[in-house]
Amino acid sequence: MADAALSLDNITCTFVSRDGGGKRYTAVKDTTLAIAPGEFVSVVGPTGCGKSTLLNVGAGLLQPSSGQVKVFGQPLKGINTRAGYMFQGEALLPWRSALENVIAGLEFAGVDRAESLERGRDWMRRVGLSGFEERYPHQMSGGMRKRAMLAQTLIRDPDIILMDEPFSALDIQTRQLMENEVLDLWMAKRKAVLFITHDLDEAIAMSDRVVVLSAGPGTHPIGEFAIDLPRPRDVAEVRADPRFVELHAAIWGVLREEVLKGYAQQKRA
Amino acid sequence: MSKLFKPSSSLGLRFWQLLLLAVILVVWYVVTLDPKVAFFFGQPIEVWGRIWAWFVTNRDIYLHLWVTLSETVLAFFIGTISGLGLGLWLGLSNTASAILDPYIKAANSMPRVILAPIFGMWFGLGIWSKVALAVTLVFFIVFFNVYQGVREVSPTLLDNARMLGAGRRQLLRHVYLPSATSWVFSSLHTSVGLAFVGAVVGEYLGSASGVGYLILQAEGTFDVNTVFAGIVVLTAFALILDYIVGLGEKRLMKWQPKTGETEKI
Numbered sequence: 001m002a003d004a005a006l007s008l009d010n011i012t013c014t015f016v017s018r019d020g021g022g023k024r025y026t027a028v029k030d031t032t033l034a035i036a037p038g039e040f041v042s043v044v045g046p047t048g049c050g051k052s053t054l055l056n057v058g059a060g061l062l063q064p065s066s067g068q069v070k071v072f073g074q075p076l077k078g079i080n081t082r083a084g085y086m087f088q089g090e091a092l093l094p095w096r097s098a099l100e101n102v103i104a105g106l107e108f109a110g111v112d113r114a115e116s117l118e119r120g121r122d123w124m125r126r127v128g129l130s131g132f133e134e135r136y137p138h139q140m141s142g143g144m145r146k147r148a149m150l151a152q153t154l155i156r157d158p159d160i161i162l163m164d165e166p167f168s169a170l171d172i173q174t175r176q177l178m179e180n181e182v183l184d185l186w187m188a189k190r191k192a193v194l195f196i197t198h199d200l201d202e203a204i205a206m207s208d209r210v211v212v213l214s215a216g217p218g219t220h221p222i223g224e225f226a227i228d229l230p231r232p233r234d235v236a237e238v239r240a241d242p243r244f245v246e247l248h249a250a251i252w253g254v255l256r257e258e259v260l261k262g263y264a265q266q267k268r269a
Numbered sequence: 270m271s272k273l274f275k276p277s278s279s280l281g282l283r284f285w286q287l288l289l290l291a292v293i294l295v296v297w298y299v300v301t302l303d304p305k306v307a308f309f310f311g312q313p314i315e316v317w318g319r320i321w322a323w324f325v326t327n328r329d330i331y332l333h334l335w336v337t338l339s340e341t342v343l344a345f346f347i348g349t350i351s352g353l354g355l356g357l358w359l360g361l362s363n364t365a366s367a368i369l370d371p372y373i374k375a376a377n378s379m380p381r382v383i384l385a386p387i388f389g390m391w392f393g394l395g396i397w398s399k400v401a402l403a404v405t406l407v408f409f410i411v412f413f414n415v416y417q418g419v420r421e422v423s424p425t426l427l428d429n430a431r432m433l434g435a436g437r438r439q440l441l442r443h444v445y446l447p448s449a450t451s452w453v454f455s456s457l458h459t460s461v462g463l464a465f466v467g468a469v470v471g472e473y474l475g476s477a478s479g480v481g482y483l484i485l486q487a488e489g490t491f492d493v494n495t496v497f498a499g500i501v502v503l504t505a506f507a508l509i510l511d512y513i514v515g516l517g518e519k520r521l522m523k524w525q526p527k528t529g530e531t532e533k534i
Contacts, residue, residue, distance in 0.1 A: 056428075105434055139526075
């Protein structure tokens with residue numbers, strides 16, 4: 001079998017609180033997860049369960065307390081250079097125009113300016129932002145900023161795409177549009193995707209495989225479901241598919257209890 | 270006609286502002302008709318005559334103004350650039366900032382005007398002792414703003430830039446520096462004012478030229494009108510400097526959102 005694009009082996013992340021006292025919090029415990037090249041994997045779990053922690057480990061932004069991360073068979077050291085990361089929050093540089101933001105990755109890599117601009121314009125067009133090249137982030141709507149972030153991530157042509165609840169801040173219509181766009185772009189290139197979300201519908205509609213995480217602390221995978229819905233899919237239409245409803249019921253059966261646990265913990269805290 | 274008297278319209282606002290100025294000048298004029306009061310407060314027409322003489326008939330203020338302004342501008346640039354440099358360095362290096370922290374706090378809380386005579390000894394009575402005094406005022410304002418700015422760069426921005434392949438130098442150039450610049454600009458209005466204050470106070474405490482020196486001379490002879498004329502000239506030039514900084518800010522900070530701004534196409 002070919003090497004997984006990204007594999008997390010027995011990852012444990014324990015945080016020590018800074019204000020002394022030696023308080024420890026184990027966000028992720030003994031988690032193993034592998035994503036094949038070209039596979040779209042979603043991770044769902046209750047809020048605050050350490051989904052983002054897992055993604056940061058895969059990106060190389062966070063060192064796990066124990067366990068190993070491998071990228072195409074090679075142990076990961078430092079930043080994962082083969083991955084593109086689309087963050088949950090605002091990550092565009094506010095002092096750069098949309099186009100300058102999109103080509104930032106190329107600029108850092110020392111790509112010729114004229115070529116970067118050309119590729120940047122092309123990507124702006126692909127994510128539907130033609131004509132907005134000179135806008136600054138604060139002059140764009142939330143959906144437009146997300147599109148710019150998508151272009152910024154994909155222009156580097158990463159082999160692994162990490163997405164941390166990228167559309168959670170968007171309204172439902174914009175969100176479905178963007179989900180379909182991401183699926184189209186992914187179908188064209190077939191990169192490995194690790195997609196974090198708390199929205200089960202979104203996870204099922206987009207993925208090949210859905211992994212369910214337990215409530216924290218000590219989050220670990222508790223269920224894995226292959227999504228055998230035919231592609232290409234339309235995220236809005238696929239929801240009416242009887243198989244979708246079946247899968248949703250099955251996954252929700254596992255997730256429900258964890259969500260309640262997570263909710264009870266947050267209420268106590 | 271009624272529009273002219275509504276302070277809400279911009280024309281009306283100007284009208285009321287000018288009216289207030291006129292009222293102050295008239296009250297000043299009427300009160301100082303009494304020579305005893307005029308001794309303490311000067312007379313507006315005399316003050317204006319002095320300014321007129323300085324700029325038009327005698328033309329003897331330009332040298333002094335040139336000295337004061339060059340001190341201000343030099344101090345402004347030296348203080349801003351050194352504050353920016355040190356702020357970036359300490360903001361990025363935890364060890365250095367931990368070691369230097371108490372010294373910086375001490376240097377900032379010291380009443381720095383006291384240093385003027387010492388600078389006079391070190392740098393002589395020429396412009397450089399005034400520049401040095403003004404630099405100590407400007408430096409800390411800019412330094413603290415940059416330090417804060419570097420510390421408060423959004424971690425998401427940094428992570429994103431790193432994931433996009435930015436190395437240490439690129440992070441500095443494309444993330445830390447622009448972020449710090451926005452903080453520097455928020456402090457520049459204060460620091461250009463303080464550069465001016467430093468220059469004038471320095472002149473006042475010992476010099477042979479500059480507007481501060483003119484004011485000191487006039488005070489020595491109880492020439493209140495000249496003192497007031499000096500103050501008016503200084504105020505006018507402080508406003509002009511502030512306006513120039515504002516222009517620079519507008520050009521460089523066009524990416525910053527302004528409240529209530531509608532979409533620009």
